Amino acid sequence: MTPVQDGYNFAYLDEQTKRMIRRAILKAIAIPGYQVPFASREMPMPYGWGTGGVQVTASILGPDDVLKVIDQGSDDTTNAVSIRKFFKKTAGVATTTHTAEATIVQTRHRIPEEPLGAGQVLVYQVPIPEPLRFLEPRETETRTLHALAEYGLMHVKLYEDIARHGHVATTYAYPVEVAGRYVMDPSPTPKFDNPKMHMSAALQLFGAGREQRIYAVPPYTPVKSLDFEDHPFRIQTFKDPCALCAAEGVYLDEVVLDDRGGRMMVCSDTDFCETRRAAGHRGAMLGTAPAEIAGEASHG
């Protein structure tokens, strides 16, 4: 454990603020999928960079926690590195890139491929918490719709997708029904990750800083993706396995290699990919891929 930098309270926020946020979190856990308003604070980062997730993490972080931060599944992008450094500096907690070692995983856009276990907490950074926002602009009205569980509008959106594209074209922020009651926006995670939320052993917390909302999915809670009987929910599939670690049935990112059409599909979850390669799995392009992609990622 590295010493906490002078002048900061543990994990940056003052204790009263953390208590306020914890109360919101407790309420959110008690009412799965319900958006609890909270007095979001200014954080030393711009809105849209994860101010909601950071406040949730700061409030639940203890000195013995081990923190992992991912952005698009990757441990080494700017956002992930900065937030990890932030908590190393202000809380002095241990950090890791290995999903299994972490007690708290803060994420933007992905749920790790390795199933999370009991005792782990997944913190999502949420830009727009209201699933009905683009269908119904009035906040007073969306609150009423949630209160009365009137979610017909959500299906109007899915109907429009099918009418225009022949299938539900929503691929991320795909609306889910939590515990048979509230409809929730799972933040901009790809719909590929929606099934992982269902009956997860880990606690899932969602923080939206600019919109000042916290919501939660407690462990072992049913989470159902909305669909039609004759157009059931489906996740994305990929033709080829990961070009580096040969993993199948995982979410892949496309990496453009040159300006002549060269590209490769690799795991979006970098930790998962590296662990598999260390265990001897070899993808088709492992030998030929540029070092920037295949080489050991540098961890902040």
Place this chain on the structure above:
Amino acid sequence: MTDTPLIEAKGLTRHYGSRIGCTDVSFDLFEGEVLAIVGESGSGKSTLLKLLANEIEPTRGTVLYRLRDGAVRDLARLSEPERRLLARTDWGFVRQDARDGLRMGVSAGANVGERLMALGGRHYGRIRGTAADWLGRVEIDGGRIDDTPKTFSGGMRQRLQIARNLVTHPRLVFMDEPTSGLDVSVQARLLDLIRGLVADLGLAVVIVTHDLAVARLLSHRIMVMKDGRVVEAGLTDQVLDDPADAYTQLLVSSVLAA
């Protein structure tokens, strides 16, 4: 059919501060009956319609409504979920401006299907089938089912509004100047369509209009309003052909003969 009215208004009064919206309006409306409310602008017609449709609260007075199960309820005493359910199953509301009654950003099919989905319809094929059927009944080309109402003409928008409202087979439809702003030939077709649907489905309709020709064509009974009060009420042809009240006489005589 029963002897109990579908809707029963008693002493309905609505004040806007010290101004009067409408005052002391009472009437009964039975199933399958069409009531026209006429009067000049500002006479309280639209206020009365909003009071009946439970969109604003009365200052005094009550509206009793007979539900499908036969129970007569005071609208003011319904809970919010009951009220909303009633409004999207048993009632329809055709607005003067189609933009208030439609979702302009989503397709015609979704506009018609919205109520079905709100009631738990979760089968895309069936919802689309019902929507296509209703578009046909209001004479909108089935090929336009995936177009948004933004691309529709004024008359088509009004017909789409009607389809969107009737898809759940309501018993009571409120119409607020449904034909104003349309040119006369389109008006005539729309009125013809409404008259046909009202007769086929046995709808009760409360229609607000300033156009006496619309009232004559559609309604069985008529209420003439002035300054928030009902000045004359009765059978449509009786009131229009032999008006008793001075204001009604003025109103009837101000219509230009074509």
